[in-house]
């Protein structure tokens with residue numbers, strides 16, 4: 281039987297990473313965080329003096345960094361040129377620049393090729409999370425989930441993670457700006473695939489979301 285491939289898309293703070301890791305761990309699948317890859321390439325561009333607002337300069341440098349993602353849901357890992365990048369890719373500088381870098385078609389082409397080869401190399405199946413997985417990266421995924429939540433809930437969750445570095449209102453403004461950039465770009469914008477199942481997580485606990493997604497995957501598995 282073909283391996284199970286689960287695509288999880290949605291805007292920031294809807295619970296993609298937490299849900300994907302827990303679902304992969306529970307079902308014994310690999311896990312890939314594609315947002316971490318766009319953050320990693322953005323971190324490299326910022327660290328190497330590339331003007332992130334110049335798409336030509338970003339495109340010229342696209343093949344330089346060596347980005348390697350781990351696929352163990354119990355131990356998410358990402359390295360750039362052999363260095364652990366998991367801390368620096370979460371900085372405010374990277375968060376503010378990642379939408380511009382990830383809108384560059386050459387960046388997307390490189391990342392999508394890597395994401396497809398990682399999926400093909402996961403014989404036991406994989407959960408892949410991002411913004412364009414169900415539509416562009418893995419259009420034939422076994423199950424497609426689109427997570428949503430109110431802007432208020434997403435901002436409260438993210439702001440909790442930042443230990444008060446930004447207020448909830450500032451976090452919400454930044455999230456709304458990034459959603460607009462990610463949904464408005466020309467190349468594979470953030471969007472729900474027609475065959476994706478939408479799960480609104482606003483009033484659900486993480487455990488409830490995981491339970492729902494695991495049930496959807498098992499239903500699909502049983503009907504194949």
Ligand SMILES: Nc1ncnc2c1ncn2[C@@H]1O[C@H](COP(=O)(O)OP(=O)(O)O)[C@@H](O)[C@H]1O
Pocket residue numbers: 290291292293294295296297298299437438441481484485486487489
């Ligand atoms: N259903 C939920 N209810 C409350 N908090 C949640 C829920 N899902 C995730 N979180 C928390 O919200 C924050 C953002 O979740 P994360 O999985 O990183 O979202 P995303 O990957 O979509 O940006 C994390 O601190 C996480 O623990």
Ligand SMILES: Nc1ccn([C@H]2C[C@H](O)[C@@H](COP(=O)(O)OP(=O)(O)O)O2)c(=O)n1
Pocket residue numbers: 291292293314315316318319378379382383409410411412413458462
């Ligand atoms: N498949 C993807 C995943 C992320 N991106 C871009 C757009 C997002 O704003 C950034 C960061 O993604 P990430 O999932 O880490 O964002 P959050 O942690 O949920 O805020 O990367 C993308 O363009 N395509």
